[in-house]
Structure formats: C-alpha cells, structure tokens
Amino acid sequence: MPYNGILIMAVILFIIGITGVMVRRNIFIMLMSIELILNAANLVFIAFARAFADPAGQVIALLSITLAAAEVGVGLGIFVAIRRTHNTVNVDEINLLKH
C-alpha cells in the first residue's frame, strides 16, 4: 500500500487549499479551499486507519465530514448576510476590522 504516496498527495491537496484561501478574492472559492484542506486531513486519517487497522481513523473522518457540513452551513449564511449588507463578495472590501 503506497502510504507515503498518499501522504504526499494529501500534502499537495493541503497546499492547494491554502493557496486557494490566500490568493483567491472570491469568498466562495475561499470556503471551498478550506473544505479541500479538511479533505486532505480526512485522507490521511483514513490512510492510517487502514494502515493500523484501527477504526478510530474512520470515525474521526466521519466526524470531520459532519463538521465540514456545519461549517459550510454557517459560512454560506454569512455570505448571504454579507451580500445583503455589503453587496460584494470580494474579501478585500470586507474589512470592517480596519479602524
């Protein structure tokens, strides 16, 4: 079983996710990139669940999927609210924190 191959693939996915979050200005793409990072993590969990024959890995993967679902739910809620108030989805203009 090519575990370190899978690991490398997970790392690549992770890096793509991070770049996506940092580079793209569209909040949706950022959300999906975060999901990508989560999936990379899941992949590693499952790979090692298989390697050590311990169901724990798969349970955590399962939980993380539910977590991702919750996150998308809230995220999209926020995006809708922002769309209404700021009328934009560009992350650069959403900088209420700036004094």
Next chain:
Amino acid sequence: MGWKGLPLISIVTFLPVIGALIVLFIDKNEGKLIKTTGIIVTSIDFLISLIFFFAFKAYSPDFQFVEKLPWIASWGVNYYVGIDGISLFLVLLTTFLTPITILSAWKAIEEKEKEFVIFMLLLETAMLGAFVALNLVLFYVFWELMLIPMYFIIGIWGGERRIYAAVKFFIYTAVGSLLMLIAILYIYYAHYKQFGFYSFDYEDLFRVVFTFKEQLLLFAAFGLAFAIKVPMFPFHTWLPDAHVEAPTAGSVILAGILLKMGTYGFLRFAMPLFPLATRAAAPYIMALAVVGIIYGALVAMVQKDVKKLIAYSSISHLGYVMLGLFAFNLQGIQGGLLQMINHGLSTGALFLLVGVIYERRHTRLISEFGGLAKVMPWYAAVFMIVTLSSIGLPGLNGFVGEFLVLVGAYKAAFAEYLKDLHVGHFTFVVLAATGMIWGAVYMLWMYQRVFFNKLTNPKNFKLPDLNLREAVIFVLLLIFIVWIGVYPNTFLSRTEASINKTINRVMISKEAYFNRGRAMNASTIRITEVERGLIVEKVPMGEGR
C-alpha cells in the same frame, strides 16, 4: 527591638503618613492651616529623629534601633529596619530638609495646597523608608513609592515642560529599578539554593556566594538602577529637565535627598553584596565619576538658566561622591558620605535661593538679573556664603568633603593601600582636583552676572530683600553649613565604624569569599532558625555549592 522598647524608626518613618491623614480632613481652601500642619508634623518628626543622633552608639558598626516583624513570612519578606552610621545622617538630612521645604513653599504653592502637602508627607515616608529598610523587598517598595509623589509634584506644580520632565524622570528611574528587581529575585533564589530557606533580609542575602561572572551581571543590574539615580554621566539627562521644571520645593527635595538614594544604594547594597565585581568595576566607575565632575562643571558654565546651572553642578558634586565611594578606603568613603550631606545642604540652599528670586521675578534667566547686591544685600550675602560652600572654600562644609574624597581617591591610586588591586589612577585625582577650578569659574561667573554688574533692568529696582520666613530657613541651613565646615568630627566619628565594616566586606579577598560560602552552609540552617524564631517551613536542604 527599637529604642528602649519603643519602635522609634517606625514612628519616625510613618508619622508623616499619619500627618497626611490628618491633612486629608482639613478643608481644601484652608491653605494656611494645611501648610502649618504639614510643617508641624515634619518638625516633630525631625525632633524625634534627633533621638537617633544622641542615642546612636558611635563605636558599634552594626545596625541599631533594629525592628523586625514578619510581613510575608513564607516568602522571607520581613519588615526589617535599622540604622547604622551610613544611614543615620541621611535620615536626619531627610527629616531636616522636609519641614524647610514645606516652609519655603509657603507663598510659592498657591493652588492645590492640600495635594501638595500630602504628596510631600508621603514622599518623606518613602524616603525615610528607603534609608532604613534592610529587607530588599521593603527597600524596593519604598524605592518605587518615592517616584510617585515626586512625579506628581513635578507634573502638577512644575514649569512649562513639566509633563515631559515628569514622565522622563519617572520612566528613566523605573526602567533602572526593573533591572534591580530582577537582580533581587536572582539573589533570592540563589540564597534559597544555597541555604534552603527563603529570605530577603540584608544579613542573610549577604552570605550568599556568587561566581565572579554572576557578580558582574548582578552588580551591573544594581549599578544601573543606582547610576541613573546618582546620576552618573551617561544617564544624567533627566536631572536638568526635572530640576528646571520642578517647583522650588520639588527640586530641593529632589537634589537634597533623592539623588543620595543612588549613592546610598551603591554603598549599602551594590558594593558589599558583590565585592569582587565592585573591585573589578571600580576603575571604570571612577573614570565615569571624573568625567561626570568635569562634564557637569563645564556644561554648567554655559547654562542660561540658573536652575539648570545648579542641576549640572550637582552632577559635578555627585561625581565627587562616587569617586570617594569607589576609593574603598576610610577617608574616601567618609568623604563621599559627608559630601552627600554637604550637597544636600548647599544645593538645597541654592535651590531655595533661586526659589526666592523666582517668587519675586518669575524668571530664572541669568540675563534678567544684574546688580541685585545693591537691592537685596542680605540675600546677596547668604547667596555668597552658599556659593562659597558649594565651590568648596575651606572653613565651610564643601571643602571637608572634597578634601577627604581627594585624599581617598589619591590613596586608592597607590597600590600599597589596596592589597591586591590597583583601583584608581593618579590622573583621576588630578582631573577631579580641576573640578575645584571649574566650580569657581561657573559659580562666580553666575554670581557676578546676577549680583554684581550694573542695575540696569528696571524690574529689579524695588525687589524686597529676604523676609522673616526666608531668613529663618537660610539661618537654619547656614548653621549646619558652618558647623560641618568648622567641626566635622561630630559627623565623621559616628560614620567611621559602619564604614570600616563595609570596607572589610568589600575588600574581602577572593579565597576568603569563596570558602566563607562553603563553611557557612553546613551550620547556617540550624542557627538562623533558632535565631530568627520564625515559622520557617522546613524544606530539605539542597547540597551547598
């Protein structure tokens, strides 16, 4: 326990606080009443402190009137106070100068008198506390406590740039004392590691043994905090600002007593606790002191503002004190100690004198005055005597101090006086002696521009001479200025024993210092427990280093 069972030191130290409480209840616009209570409280305090002077056993080098009460026993923090030859006259100087300062501020401080008197009283308690504290934490508490009232005095009643000056003064000293706090803690743990129990007491911490490198760092930490306070050459820039902006009363206390905190700190804590480092650092500190003397004097010469001139002159005077202290022989340290008191008196008097003309003309620029001797003869006479005392004319107090310091520094330059170390250098003394010339140059030049020359400025024509209140102040100060000059033995005899003890501690040889540590560990733990009769939670004693 104190003097004949009476906790005298606590009374003297905390009487001003009680006075402050009393003042709290007086109505705000009863200015006169507030100031009179302030003066009465501090004068009583002075009279009580005279008991120290008469009951002081000159021959014994140890601390007298000692009081020790557990404050935070588990940490080893005790209310441990005592007076010895070194702190006796500094305490007396404090209790003597404070009533005079409040009296001198009678007309100068018009608004917010209540806060002013309260701050002065708190300041006095903090200063007295710092001089008598023998527990490092207690000392540190009073050391920081001192800054607060002084900060407000400069900040509220000061001149135009008072906020800048007050903040600069506060931060400068606070930064210094932070390093000291770290050093104190380090010693505290070293003590615990070596003796197994926690203590901040001066006597206990004095027994701790440090390696030379440790000593250097600790000495540097303590030294920086005190050097800023002295002020030594590179750390002095807060002084002129603080003095110029402070009200007369503030600068008298600042120059008279607060500056002595630094030199007292060196003599009491930095030197005996780290003997090897002190001796190693001595030539450099002496060099800095000499630079301070000449630098202070030369820069004073070109000042336009009288108060700034006096501020720089006190840098020069305290350079003498430091030179004396680091000569490590009886004459040098006694000279330094005496010079501290002299500086308190003569520079305090100078600031009061400047206060007098500032009250009348509301300006301190030398160019504004001229030919005052004609208009205010008595004032000119007093100013002349104080000027002579500050440039060290024989027969007045300045000379005795300076002469002893020069003798001390001179002997330090000859190896046979110091067993293993060639401390000072011949050139230090020669350069320090030129201080005498510069002193005469800037003081007399100022005196001439203010008092002699023609009476041109019309504003000076009808200046009133000293009134009774001011005359009383200056007579009191002049009595002591002449007394120290003519008969200094009353002061020298009492300080000799404790200074010899400090010298033995500082001049301890390398071997004696290190094996003293080892011999001490084994027996110490049992004796101290019984001796101090304290509840000390018994911690398994680590192996002595």
Next chain:
Amino acid sequence: MLATMLIYIFGALAIFSGLMMILYRNPIHSALWFGLVLFSLAGIYALMQAHFLALIQILVYVGAITVLIVYVIALLNFDQRDLVGKVTILKGIAVIVAAILFIELLFYVGGLYVKGIAPPPEFGKAANIGLATLTRYLFPFEVISILLLVAVVGGVYIAKKD
C-alpha cells in the same frame, strides 16, 4: 497492484481538479471541480477499505454540501466583473510562502515508510464504524451533534432577512 495504480490515478485526478478549482474564474465551475475532487477522494477511501466513508463522502459532501454551495452561488447572482481586481504583490508572496511550506512539509513526510497490517475483512463496513462511534467514541459523537444543532440555528439566524 491494481489497487495502488488506481489510488495514484484517483490522487492525480483529485490534485488536478483541485488546481482547476482555484484557477477558474467562475465560482460555479470551481464548485463543480470541487465536486470532482470529492469524487476522486471517495474513490481512494473505497480502495482503503473505508467503504462506508466513501459512501458518506459522496452522499454528504458531494450530494449535499457542493450542491448547497452551487445553489447559494446561483442565489446571490453577483456579476463576475468586479472580482477581477489586480494581483497585488502580497498575493504573489503568498504563493511563494505556500511553496516554501510545501517543501518544508515534504521533509517531514518524504522519508516516512509505513508497513501496514492487513485489516480484518469487514473492517470498513458501516456496522463496524457504527459500533466504534457508539461505544468508544460516544462522547465526540454527542459533541458533534450539538455542534450541528448550533450550526443550523446559527446559519438560519444569520441569513434571515429581518
């Protein structure tokens, strides 16, 4: 041997579609590419004896989440133009930093060699997973349920038009 071959194929597919996802301008297209990534991952899960999870991945992730995203993107129908914006140097540096991070992680991941042990036959089955979650990992399971509840209420509250 076939399994490793398939895993690598699915892996490559996932990576490719991930890249496409972050490169495409139009969010809808990147959402679809996102779906493809999830599919390929589901494939790998299946090959890893995690049959139940592969199924869940497709059902929940692709079916629900990706569809929801597409739906919301369509709902907000913002125009693409304002998104063009200039590529600031900060974004450039960000890519470089990500590359450095990648190299650093390789140091950690690169040398690893794990010799797996053969899992029991019905290792990945739903029953086995269900048994594990409701016995040993009961507590996290409950916590996640509460989280879901909070998320749902939160989402609705935020998006509500009052």
Next chain:
Amino acid sequence: MNNIYYLWLIPFFPLVGFIINGLFGKKLPKPVIHWVANVAVWSSFTVAVIAFFDLLKVVPGQRILVDPVYRWIFTGGLAIDIKFLLDPLSAVMILVVTGVGALIHVYSIGYMHDDPSYYRYFAYLNLFIFSMSILVLASNIVLMFVGWEGVGLCSYLLIGFWFEDEEKAYAGRKAFITNRIGDFGFILGILLMLVIFKTLDFVEINKILIYHGETLSVTALTLIAIFLFIGATGKSAQIPLYVWLPDAMAGPTPVSALIHAATMVTAGVYMIGRLNLLYAHAPVAMAIVAAVAGATAFFAATMAITQNDIKKVLAYSTVSQLGYMFMAMGVGAFAAGIFHLMTHAFFKALLFLGSGSVIHAMSGIQDMRQMGGLKKYMPVTYWTFLTATLAISGIPPFAGFFSKDEIIWSSFASSRGGVVLWAIGVITAIITAFYMFRLVYMTFHGENRSPEEVKHHIHESPAVMTIPMVILAILSVIGGWVGVSPVIGKLFGVENSNIFEEFLHPVFAHAHIHFHHYSEATEWWFMAISVGGALLGILIAFYLYIKRTDLPRKIALKVWPLYKLLFNKYYVDEIYYYLFIHPIYLISLLFLWRFTDVYVIDGVGVNGSAKSVRFTSRILKYWQNGDAQVYIFSFVLGVVLVLGYLLLA
C-alpha cells in the same frame, strides 16, 4: 616645643571685628565701624608683639611655641587639627602682617571716608587679617590652605569692592580663579605630601626630613615641591599666573597696599620658607623656582617701564620684587628672601599709600600723564614717597639696598645660584630704579599737567593718612639696618651685624645650602656694581623726564614695535584668553552641551528610543488592516518560519 595658650587670640580679634561689622555694620555710624575694625587689628598686633617677646625669652635652639586649639578632621590615619605655631619665621611674618595691616586700617579711615558701603570695606579688611594670620600661624599645611583660600576670597571681595562696575567685578573674579588654579596645584602637593610623609604637620615633616630624609624618593619630594610652587605662583603672582595682579589694582588703593603689596602676595615666599627643608632636598625644584623667579623679575620690570597708570607701575614692580624674593628662595638664601619680604612690605605699602593719597588728592585720576609738579602741593606725601623710591631702588642707607643687595650677592655666591641669575638681578635693579624714578618725576616734578577743575583743589591728605605713611617711611629706612651684611657691619665696628639672619637661623639651619666664600674685596665690588646700576637707572630717568621731556616720545616712535609690545604687556592676557578661556567656553557650549548632552544623550538616547517606538508602531499599523487574507497569510508565514527554524536548528 613648649605650649603657648593665647596665640589663637591673634586671628580671633579680627574675626570678631568682621562679625560685628559684617552683621550690624549697616546700622552702625561710621566712627564706630572704623573704631571696631582698628581696635580688632591693633589688639591682634599687640598680642603678636607680646608673643614675639615671649618667643625671645626661649633659648634660640628650641624657639617653637605651639598652641593646639581643637581637632578639626579625624578619620582613621588622617588627623588634621587647628593648631597655631610660633617660631622666628612666623613671628616676623605675623608682625609684618598685623603691623602693616594696622597702619593701613588707620590709613583707610581717611581714604574710604566718603564711601557708601563703609562697613563692608572694614568687615572684609578684618576678614583678610583673620585669614592671613591663620595662614601665617598654621602648624599644618591644610590649616595653611584654609588661610590660603580665605585670603584668596578676601582679595576677590576687596578687588571687586565697587561691584557695580563690571570691569572691576571681572578683575575680582579673574583674581579668584587664577588663585584657584594655583590652589589646584597646592592641593595636589598636599595630597602627595600626605601619602609620602603620612602627616601634614610642619614640625613632624621637618623631623622626618632631618632624620631619614635620604630614604624618601627625591622625585616624590621634587614633585611635591613643584606642585606647591604652582600654588605659590598663583598666590604670589609669578609667571605664568601673575596676570591677575595688575588687574587687581581695580580695588581701593589701601587694599592694594595691604593685600597686593605687603601680605597676601608674600604668602608663597613664606610657604617656601616654611618648607625650606623640603625644597633643600629637591634641588631640581629650587632650580625651577629660581629660573621662574628670575624670568618674572625681569619681564615684570620691563612691563613696568611703559605703563602710564601709577598703580599699574607699582603692581608690576611688586611682581618683579616678588621675583627677587623667590630668586632668593630658589638659590637657598631663605633668610635674605624673608628679609627682603619684610623691607618690601614696608616701602611697597608706603608707595601704594603714597599713590593712594595722590589719587585721593587728584579726585580719582590715576594716569601719570595728567599729573606733574605735585611736589609743591603735597610735601609730606612727596618726601615719604621719595624715601620709599630710594629704598626700592636699593640706594645704600635705605632698607631696600641691604635686602636686595643681599639677594643679588647670594644669587651669585650660592652653590645653586649662578652668574646668569646675578646678571638678571643687576639688570632688573637698573630697570627698577629707572621706572620708579620715572614715576616720581612724572607725578611730582615738572609742570602740572592736571586738568583745570582738578588743579585748584589738590591738597595734602589729612593727618590720618599721612601719619601711617611717615611711620612706614621711618620703617623703610631703619628696617634695613636690622639685616646689615657682615662686610658693611665690620666697617662700622659692629661684630655680627646681621641680627635678622641670626634670629631666623634656627628655622633654616638644617637646609645646609653651601655658599662659596669670596674675599671681602669681591663682595665690595659686587656691592658697588649693584649700587652703580641703581644710580645709572636714576640718571637715565632724570635725563629723560626732567631735562629732555620730548625724548621719551621720540624714542618710543623709533622702537615702536618694541614699545607697543611692552605697552600691551606682551599680549599675555590676550594669549591666555584665546588659548584657554575662549576655547574652553566654546567647547563646553557647542560640543559638550549642545552636541553631547542635548543632541546625543537626550536626542538620540532618551527621546530617540521614544521616537523609535512610535516609528515601529506606525509601520505595524499597516499590518492590522482588517483584510482577512493578510491575517491568514501571516498565519501561514508564522508556520513556515517555525518549521524553517525547527528544520535548520
């Protein structure tokens, strides 16, 4: 070493006088003020005379009377106590100080009669006598230093007495600071002395030097001697620190008579006399003293030639005569030095008082070119002035001849002297005679050049001024007969005619300076040369200023650069100003204060750190701009850096 218990009265009386006049003077009427002052000085003079006779009762060998008062400073090994010492040397000095001082007090009654701050003048004068008597009677060098600085203070106060006038106040300050520079050397001498001898008492020091003088290192002794001599040059106005004395003439004339002629300036000579044994052990130092003294004598004399202010001429002549005294000390003829000191005190005080009464009469004019022909108006002043001038020029029957000739002869005869010193002595004698008689001819002889309104009320000074001058005139004649050198003594059949030297011998006995013995004929010849020189000087002055009064201007024009150089006193003041005073002022103003203090330490150090904190916070502000992506980026950057560190370290 037996004790005497009333010696402390000598300084005590003037101190009381000072306190009374100082504190209450403002309210006291004028007669009370000067009576208090005079009683104080005269009583201390009588005590000095009584002490002198007590001293004479003692066997010459042990003539040291000590009066311990109390212990002043006592720390560990160092013990300095207030103790007064009377031995022949200090007896002579105290008599001169209090005697001349008393006469000048009397004189001042007349001179300062219409001065507003009358009480302040007499208070300071008493304070001066107090400090001078402490200096003279001190038994250890620190107490002497107390008197030394006290005298400096009084000269500061008295020179700048009329302080409204800025230039007079500056003269006072200049005197004090130049003295202070000398005292700087003095202090270093005291310190070195303490380290070498472990004691500061004169008697002990002499004992140490006598019994194991050889064990002490000669270089250390020389160093002490040189340091103390620096102090002496400051106080007794020798090169290079003489610049303050000519300006000190800004003070009232009786002050110049007392302080800058008779007493204070001789303190340096007395100090070397007191420590003669120390100097004997340091031949190099004595050579330096002699050389400096010779140079000072000669240069001061040349400067006096071209001066037109009557008091300035006398000031330079004082510097030159002091040069003579130090020359005597330098060659080891201590007794001769002290003898000249005494005689000089008499006739120089008289010269100053005389010039004082001239100025008083001319209502303040000091420029000789506006005087002339005062002989008719002021006979007493003229004759007393003439006797003093004859004395200073060294004409035989007068005191000056005996003392100055003794110095000139001993500078030749002594093993440490030499022909060069002798030559300088003779030349200076000639110049002295010349400028002194130039002064006499310009003021008293010739036609009256004084301006109209002054001319008609020139009058003889009142009795209270002339009586002291007459007494001093008598003293400056018979004063010399005390120390007639044996050669002349034999002529008059008097066996050891030099009583003065006999009297002082025990003090200088141990110095052992070897004097070559010459036949009487050579001594006579040398005496003839010096007297001849003096007469030559008088003749030249007579020829130029009486016969051909136009000649001086012609000569001056011919040697204009030389004349200008002399007139401007070799530009020494200006050199000092631009070499020392101005640069120090500039350095401390621009470099020390403006640059290092305000800019470097304050600007860069303190405020600098404050500004840098503000500057960095302003940069970081951009970091916190609410852009989510920047936060994530910094997060990732942090991770990268941490991992990088972990990998690399």
